[in-house]
Amino acid sequence: MSFNYDQYIRGGKLPHIWCPGCTYGIVFKSLLRAVDFLKIQKDDIALVSGIGCASRLPGYVDWNTLHTTHGRALPFATGLKLSCPDKKVMVISGDGDATAIGGNHFIHACRRNIDITTIVLNNFIYGMTGGQHSPTTPVGHLASTMPYGNVDPNFNIPDLAKGAGASWVGRGTAYHVPALDKLIIEAIQHKGMSVLEIINACPTTYGRRNKFKSATDQLLWMKDNSLPITAFDKLPPEKTAGKFPTGVLFKKEAPEYCDTYYAMVERVRKPKEGRA
Amino acid sequence: MGTLKLLQGNEACAEGALYAGCTFFAGYPITPSTEVAEYLSRRLPLIGGAFIQMEDEIAAMGAVIGASLAGKKSLTATSGPGFSLKQENMGFGMLCEVPCVIVDVMRGGPSTGVPTGPSQSDIMQCKWGTHGDHPVICLTPGYVQEIFSETVRAFNLSERYRTPVIVAFDEIIGHMREKIEIPDKGVLEVENRKRPTCSPAEYKPFDETKGDVPPVADFFSGYRQHITGLNHHSDGFPVNAHPRIHTDEQRLIRKVEGNRKDIIRYETFMLEDAEVAIFAYGVSGRSGKNAVEQARAAGIKAGLFRPLTIWPFPEDEVAALASRVRAIVVPELSLGQIIFEVERCAKGKCRVEGIYRVDGDPITPEQIFDKIKEVK
Amino acid sequence: MSERYEVRFSGSGGQGLILAGVIFAEAATIFDKINAVQSQSYGPEARGGASKSEVIISDRPIDFPKARAIDLQLSLTQESCTKYYKDIKDTGTLLVDEDFVKDIPKGKFKVISMPIIRTASEEIGKAFVANIVALGAITALTGKVTIASVEKAVLSRVPKGTEELNKKALKAGYDMAKTKMN
Numbered sequence: 001m002s003f004n005y006d007q008y009i010r011g012g013k014l015p016h017i018w019c020p021g022c023t024y025g026i027v028f029k030s031l032l033r034a035v036d037f038l039k040i041q042k043d044d045i046a047l048v049s050g051i052g053c054a055s056r057l058p059g060y061v062d063w064n065t066l067h068t069t070h071g072r073a074l075p076f077a078t079g080l081k082l083s084c085p086d087k088k089v090m091v092i093s094g095d096g097d098a099t100a101i102g103g104n105h106f107i108h109a110c111r112r113n114i115d116i117t118t119i120v121l122n123n124f125i126y127g128m129t130g131g132q133h134s135p136t137t138p139v140g141h142l143a144s145t146m147p148y149g150n151v152d153p154n155f156n157i158p159d160l161a162k163g164a165g166a167s168w169v170g171r172g173t174a175y176h177v178p179a180l181d182k183l184i185i186e187a188i189q190h191k192g193m194s195v196l197e198i199i200n201a202c203p204t205t206y207g208r209r210n211k212f213k214s215a216t217d218q219l220l221w222m223k224d225n226s227l228p229i230t231a232f233d234k235l236p237p238e239k240t241a242g243k244f245p246t247g248v249l250f251k252k253e254a255p256e257y258c259d260t261y262y263a264m265v266e267r268v269r270k271p272k273e274g275r276a
Numbered sequence: 277m278g279t280l281k282l283l284q285g286n287e288a289c290a291e292g293a294l295y296a297g298c299t300f301f302a303g304y305p306i307t308p309s310t311e312v313a314e315y316l317s318r319r320l321p322l323i324g325g326a327f328i329q330m331e332d333e334i335a336a337m338g339a340v341i342g343a344s345l346a347g348k349k350s351l352t353a354t355s356g357p358g359f360s361l362k363q364e365n366m367g368f369g370m371l372c373e374v375p376c377v378i379v380d381v382m383r384g385g386p387s388t389g390v391p392t393g394p395s396q397s398d399i400m401q402c403k404w405g406t407h408g409d410h411p412v413i414c415l416t417p418g419y420v421q422e423i424f425s426e427t428v429r430a431f432n433l434s435e436r437y438r439t440p441v442i443v444a445f446d447e448i449i450g451h452m453r454e455k456i457e458i459p460d461k462g463v464l465e466v467e468n469r470k471r472p473t474c475s476p477a478e479y480k481p482f483d484e485t486k487g488d489v490p491p492v493a494d495f496f497s498g499y500r501q502h503i504t505g506l507n508h509h510s511d512g513f514p515v516n517a518h519p520r521i522h523t524d525e526q527r528l529i530r531k532v533e534g535n536r537k538d539i540i541r542y543e544t545f546m547l548e549d550a551e552v553a554i555f556a557y558g559v560s561g562r563s564g565k566n567a568v569e570q571a572r573a574a575g576i577k578a579g580l581f582r583p584l585t586i587w588p589f590p591e592d593e594v595a596a597l598a599s600r601v602r603a604i605v606v607p608e609l610s611l612g613q614i615i616f617e618v619e620r621c622a623k624g625k626c627r628v629e630g631i632y633r634v635d636g637d638p639i640t641p642e643q644i645f646d647k648i649k650e651v652k
Numbered sequence: 653m654s655e656r657y658e659v660r661f662s663g664s665g666g667q668g669l670i671l672a673g674v675i676f677a678e679a680a681t682i683f684d685k686i687n688a689v690q691s692q693s694y695g696p697e698a699r700g701g702a703s704k705s706e707v708i709i710s711d712r713p714i715d716f717p718k719a720r721a722i723d724l725q726l727s728l729t730q731e732s733c734t735k736y737y738k739d740i741k742d743t744g745t746l747l748v749d750e751d752f753v754k755d756i757p758k759g760k761f762k763v764i765s766m767p768i769i770r771t772a773s774e775e776i777g778k779a780f781v782a783n784i785v786a787l788g789a790i791t792a793l794t795g796k797v798t799i800a801s802v803e804k805a806v807l808s809r810v811p812k813g814t815e816e817l818n819k820k821a822l823k824a825g826y827d828m829a830k831t832k833m834n
Contacts, residue, residue: 010502013513042500043496043497043498043500044496046495046496048342058502059502059504059513059514062500063500064495064496064500064501065500065501065502065503066342066345066495066502066503066504067502067503067504067505067506068338068341068365068368068505069338069364069365069368069505072334072335072338072365074335074338075302075330075334075335075336075337075338075339075342076338076339076341076342076345077342078302078328078330078335078338078339078342079300079302079338079339079340079341079342079343079344079345079346079350080342080343080345080346080495081342082300082326082328082339082343083300083326083342083343083346083347083348084346084495084496087495087496104331104332104335105331105332105334105335105338107331108330108331108335261326261328264321265321265324268321268322269321269322269324280681280682281682282674282677282678282681282682282688282690448691448717448718449717451691451692452689452690452691452717453674453677453689453690453691454681454688454689454690454714455681455682455687455688559717562715562716562717563715563716565715566715566716637718638716638717638718640716640720641715641716
């Protein structure tokens, strides 16, 4: 039996704003399947976003949804999560939203290891504003504000998240869909800050400018240039040049922020014992 | 009888927030407002509330809005540069009608300016700091006791009108200590936002048919909703180029401007027979009171109008004043900001004279008295 | 007392003079039920430099909150004395530490010199209670706030375990000033 997406999609809110060939719809469906698999009740989950194409996703899904300001989804989500630590709070963001304008919030949410599932849709470009280069646009590639080829070095989003303290870091692609479902499930299940980068295609403002003939070409590029982390790690560097690893790239046990905060609250609220 | 304490203005602000039921604070260290955060970092955990020092001022404002959407009465406190940084998210709070309180302890500026010196030069930023048309409620207490009571009132107004409320005071009263009485619980009214009584299926977060202040549902309360900083329909979903935008923004303005009588508060001192009026708030209002005493002792009929609500501006009151006094003197710790509002409302019916000072010291009663003698 | 009475505690950052001012204002407002406001100078340095804390006392409401005509100034260091003495009233008093303020500024005000820091370190045995010795002396010299109230305020503010030490320091300062006044 095919999956019933309608149970999660808000009536009358489709069609979505994404362009033909955009892979965000693939991620959207994967996200719905993952949350359904985990049997999280609609009332118990919030999806928070900032600004950009990815940030429009919450508007379509029948949860508690919040579309905030550019780059600031994580602070809003932090306020929600710290107020309701028993609820599931997720953030959906893009490469520019999460790592440029929201970079400070991103690294500090990772540092706190607050239990927010953060999904970063990396399409290598600012799509909504028409194709300006982002912190992940490959060097040399064309963007509307890099007409002679991008000279800006990149962020590697999983490395950034790991270095900043996130306790679960993964990467998936819009091409590897069954694997993506599993990754989203694991990211949500993880207690602590989980960062899942999902490689996406923006044929309209990135692919077209950078010699991808079609959206399909971009998906094939994902297929040809990614390697599961287990395989990636076994190969010598010359064999992995230009390729990127996918899967669960990093995880560790670490105290979760709300747990630590409310444990402190419990401790200081206890009546003092053994008075002098 | 409540509890008597000798408190800094900033500490009294924190006490006022707690009295009003605040259980969430997010902030970032900045002089001269940091004591608000420090005080609440000690107190909030003791009542099971949340305190978080965010990575920056912008994040603090975002977290406060997030917490308020979860139903918590939320506060942030900042000063000049931090207040500038918060403006975009404050605008989000205004458009999305999120109750919360922002404290701005004003210091010299622009830029880093004089972090430890007093100022009243954020007062126009309070009104126009974020982009677009928006409603603003801004309270301007002048005494430590008033910082307490006006902070309570700020929370009440933010809950009643479902909008961010600013409390703005200067470094001097933020840092000075005065005796205050913290009333027992129940003495001051504490108000909570109106929540929906309809079924979740019927609920619309911005339903103007429910009045200018529609009920607000908490996240995770069963009323699933979409909140966006885009202009939106009554159901919360985005709207583009539509007459709705015009009428809804009018509603936002109206819910504040249309309730001026409820929101505007001020103190008058010997104003009944005054020929010269002083219009001053905060520490300048305190000097104004002494100046009135000096003038009266010298046989000059002077009086003081001291607004506790600066936004919405007490237009009718200032207009009425202008039609019966010879001059209005406006002392302010800036190079002239609120005087333009006084002039606007006076409509040329009386002289309006400013006294400006930005050197880090307050305007003295003598400076004001000299000006009274000059314009009488 | 119907006039404003302005007291300035000055010295070097870290000598506890802001606390002394707070305690004095607390004694006046909470325990003696008279009006007081306390303010302090905030410089960027947390330690060293010249630091001051001012308390205005009045039986009328206090509106203008800054001290401008000082009735009593305490200076524990030469730097703070030289920096701040200029607005001491002609009828006012300058109280200085006998060992640390040697260069007494010229003025019509009365000057009282006492070994405040030496009393703290030698008589009480802890230099850090110099601020409380000074507070005792100020309580005697001003006569505006009762010593009983000041003692209550001291005890409510000082760290647990230092109560007796501070009571002793307060009394030492108070007695020393009383002797000077006779």
